[in-house]
Amino acid sequence: MVDSLLETLRNNLAAVEERIRTACNRVGRSRDEITLVAVTKSVSAEVACLLPGLGVHDLGEGRPQELWRKFAILQEASLPVRWHLVGHLQRNKVDRTLPLVHCIHSVDSLRLLEAIEKESKAQNLQHSVEVFLEVNASGEEAKHGFAPGDLPSLPEALLNLRGVRVVGLMTMAAFEADPEQTRSTFILLRQLRDQLRPQVAPVHPLHQLSMGMSNDFEVAIEEGATVVRLGTILFEGLPPGEDS
Numbered sequence: 514m515v516d517s518l519l520e521t522l523r524n525n526l527a528a529v530e531e532r533i534r535t536a537c538n539r540v541g542r543s544r545d546e547i548t549l550v551a552v553t554k555s556v557s558a559e560v561a562c563l564l565p566g567l568g569v570h571d572l573g574e575g576r577p578q579e580l581w582r583k584f585a586i587l588q589e590a591s592l593p594v595r596w597h598l599v600g601h602l603q604r605n606k607v608d609r610t611l612p613l614v615h616c617i618h619s620v621d622s623l624r625l626l627e628a629i630e631k632e633s634k635a636q637n638l639q640h641s642v643e644v645f646l647e648v649n650a651s652g653e654e655a656k657h658g659f660a661p662g663d664l665p666s667l668p669e670a671l672l673n674l675r676g677v678r679v680v681g682l683m684t685m686a687a688f689e690a691d692p693e694q695t696r697s698t699f700i701l702l703r704q705l706r707d708q709l710r711p712q713v714a715p716v717h718p719l720h721q722l723s724m725g726m727s728n729d730f731e732v733a734i735e736e737g738a739t740v741v742r743l744g745t746i747l748f749e750g751l752p753p754g755e756d757s
């Protein structure tokens with residue numbers, strides 16, 4: 514059973530890697546510039562446990578409780594991974610989540626960012642948690658995130674927060690049947706980052722762009738993504754997890 518899961522996952526990963534490399538080549542980027550975060554929300558912890566053996570050490574979850582659950586299982590198995598929270602974080606879950614994560618991609622308000630900084634100090638964490646500001650660059654009503662127009666007013670508040678490091682901006686494009694249609698969303702995120710960066714660096718390096726999912730990661734890479742967050746195409750043909 515595990516053997517066939519592993520085989521499927523290995524094949525999926527090889528196909529994804531090939532597509533990442535091809536997209537990099539098209540625009541003269543190096544594969545090393547891009548981190549692949551495997552978003553495991555649709556698969557079991559058993560499947561997640563296979564990833565480090567295939568060289569994938571950055572794992573993401575959408576919901577804090579599910580991240581806590583899988584974190585415990587992989588830690589128990591002594592598997593070396595860095596956890597990324599990619600979905601909405603409620604302030605009352607910051608304390609439990611912070612010690613477990615390498616990175617939070619979904620900081621969608623200053624209040625949340627302040628809560629993360631306060632809790633980082635209180636817990637005296639060994640590592641400084643990296644955060645991305647989520648931007649609703651596609652302008653869809655149902656999405657979390659800062660509006661693009663909110664960003665120019667942020668530098669002063671950001672410079673007062675030195676217990677967290679804002680490493681970049683994150684967005685989710687709208688789902689499009691033709692991925693080419695997502696390009697303007699990714700270009701906008703890059704432009705917003707380029708505008709904000711000189712005002713907050715080096716306190717907040719803002720060198721990264723977390724953008725690109727299964728449907729549109731190649732376009733995102735062409736437009737400068739440094740992190741792609743992939744679930745569906747990585748886990749095609751694998752059994753669904755406890756959470757889905």
Ligand SMILES: *Cc1c(COP(=O)(O)O)cnc(C)c1O
Nearest residue numbers: 552575599726727742743744745
């Ligand atoms: C689920 C999810 C992903 C992965 O999406 P796929 O389309 O399955 O690749 C990436 N980012 C976020 C924020 C998600 O919630």
